[in-house]
Amino acid sequence: MTATTATAMPADWRDFFALTKPRVMSLVIFTGICGLLAAPGSIHPVIGFTAILCIAMAAGGSAVLNQWWEAEIDAGMKRTANRPLPAGRMRPDDARDFGIMLSAASLVIMGVAVGWLAAAILAVAIVYYAAIYTMWLKPRTPQNIVIGGGAGAFPPMIGWVAVTGEVTAMPILLFAIIFFWTPPHFWALALFVKSDYAKVGIPMLPVVAGEKATRRQILAYSILLVPVAIAPWLIGGTGAIYGFTALALTLAFLGMSLPVAFRTSVEGDTMKPEKSLFAYSILYLFALFAALVVDALARGQGWII
Numbered sequence: 001m002t003a004t005t006a007t008a009m010p011a012d013w014r015d016f017f018a019l020t021k022p023r024v025m026s027l028v029i030f031t032g033i034c035g036l037l038a039a040p041g042s043i044h045p046v047i048g049f050t051a052i053l054c055i056a057m058a059a060g061g062s063a064v065l066n067q068w069w070e071a072e073i074d075a076g077m078k079r080t081a082n083r084p085l086p087a088g089r090m091r092p093d094d095a096r097d098f099g100i101m102l103s104a105a106s107l108v109i110m111g112v113a114v115g116w117l118a119a120a121i122l123a124v125a126i127v128y129y130a131a132i133y134t135m136w137l138k139p140r141t142p143q144n145i146v147i148g149g150g151a152g153a154f155p156p157m158i159g160w161v162a163v164t165g166e167v168t169a170m171p172i173l174l175f176a177i178i179f180f181w182t183p184p185h186f187w188a189l190a191l192f193v194k195s196d197y198a199k200v201g202i203p204m205l206p207v208v209a210g211e212k213a214t215r216r217q218i219l220a221y222s223i224l225l226v227p228v229a230i231a232p233w234l235i236g237g238t239g240a241i242y243g244f245t246a247l248a249l250t251l252a253f254l255g256m257s258l259p260v261a262f263r264t265s266v267e268g269d270t271m272k273p274e275k276s277l278f279a280y281s282i283l284y285l286f287a288l289f290a291a292l293v294v295d296a297l298a299r300g301q302g303w304i305i
Ligand code: HEM
Pocket: 021, 023, 024, 025, 026, 027, 028, 031, 079, 145, 148, 149, 151, 152, 153, 178, 182, 185, 186, 189, 282, 285
């Protein structure tokens, strides 16, 4: 399934950078930074910075491998056709080598400089995104992003474990928040790019199960997100600043998923509620994780020394 463009133009650094999906990964990295800053205990700033750099390299590296594998699929979708590989600006082998190099370097540096538990979880995240999700689940099942969504949920856990060296209830809950957030995040978008996925034969939920089922599933995950998002507060892992912020943000999320859940799109529909929910999903995660850090700092916990 790799690109067939044998006569690719030489790529410049901008294409290599674009291949790391920098816009999507900015939020992935942000959640990693917040996990690290909110964790109890302290970490030397240089080690902390190294841990974040490794998360960024791993996320970028696995995104490169994702696009190396999917070059032909990306060529068939309007949203992705201009990426460096389908557009023929890069040789597939160069992309593959770049992805492997970034991923491998992130693991070695994380293991040596930060710790091998954090490196092991990082390895799972890379394999999860590049192989389990991209190569195995995505072309096979409409539940691809529910199971595959786990890949993007690891960074805050890795940031936390880089500080504490152990997996406790809090990093597991941070994982769970992103896990339950991913389906409504992605399916809101999938509802308005449905025809693209259908064209290239990717069995995304709206294509396979239809709009109605997708809308109901968005609602189901948005409901589940309410207890999951406030669970860190309920178990005493955070204070009320996080608790009330998480409750307000998540109820707003649920509020925005209601019109999406109970409408039917018509020919030429602008899909405004779906687009708003997708945009809010990104703002939501930024704000929720920022609240986690503010809360930790307010309680005098979690700061780099
Ligand atoms: C399997 C899980 C996920 C899927 C299938 C998915 C899919 C997508 C897609 C297709 C886009 C459209 C933008 C593009 O063309 O790249 C997007 C945008 C975005 N996603 Fe996700 N996503 C997932 C998980 C995540 C996670 C875990 C995060 C962060 C923690 C995230 C953050 C973002 C951000 C910030 C954008 C907006 C990028 C922009 O402004 O261009 N996504 N997502």
